[in-house]
Amino acid sequence: MDTFDHILNWKLKRGSHVFPGKDGGTCINEAAIVAAGFPYQPVRAVETMPDCFSRPICRLAMLLNDEASDEERELLLPFVTRLACADTAKVEWEREVYIAQHLRYRMSFQDRLEVLEGALAIGRQADLLMTEEVRSRLDAVQQSAKAPTSVADHLKFSKIKEWLAPAL
Numbered sequence: 001m002d003t004f005d006h007i008l009n010w011k012l013k014r015g016s017h018v019f020p021g022k023d024g025g026t027c028i029n030e031a032a033i034v035a036a037g038f039p040y041q042p043v044r045a046v047e048t049m050p051d052c053f054s055r056p057i058c059r060l061a062m063l064l065n066d067e068a069s070d071e072e073r074e075l076l077l078p079f080v081t082r083l084a085c086a087d088t089a090k091v092e093w094e095r096e097v098y099i100a101q102h103l104r105y106r107m108s109f110q111d112r113l114e115v116l117e118g119a120l121a122i123g124r125q126a127d128l129l130m131t132e133e134v135r136s137r138l139d140a141v142q143q144s145a146k147a148p149t150s151v152a153d154h155l156k157f158s159k160i161k162e163w164l165a166p167a168l
Helices: 028-035 055-067 070-082 089-102 109-120 131-143 155-164
Strands: none
Touching (some): 028 070, 028 131, 055 070, 055 109
16 A cells, blocks of 8 residues: 555545546545546535445545645545445444544644544455556546646635634
């Protein structure tokens, strides 16, 4: 998994994107959908993701993605293949509680990444995806892009979301 961010030419960006540009720019959840073999779709809410994705984990990943600096956001790349790990309602509840108990105000990005790692350790793990398979899926989406860079969908919505997001 350590080599994941070195082999892919993919750029994680803040917010939802109608379609990635040739830079591969999407949020972590949009990249995870493609990596899992689903057609690309913008993600404005985790409830619209395929059922195999853990809602509490994807919600935390979205929060981290949208609040991170560009440099911090790239540290999320290794998690792209790990979000498709939905489990029973009981396990999803345990993940939700774990995240709520461990996510604190004014935590560093690295500390919040550790909360994501801890939540991922609860319950079912995502199916192991071969690096080449993930690479070819993401490359296919990137190659079909018409624009050189992706543009966030609903810029005003992203700004409002940023204002309303709780400070961590």
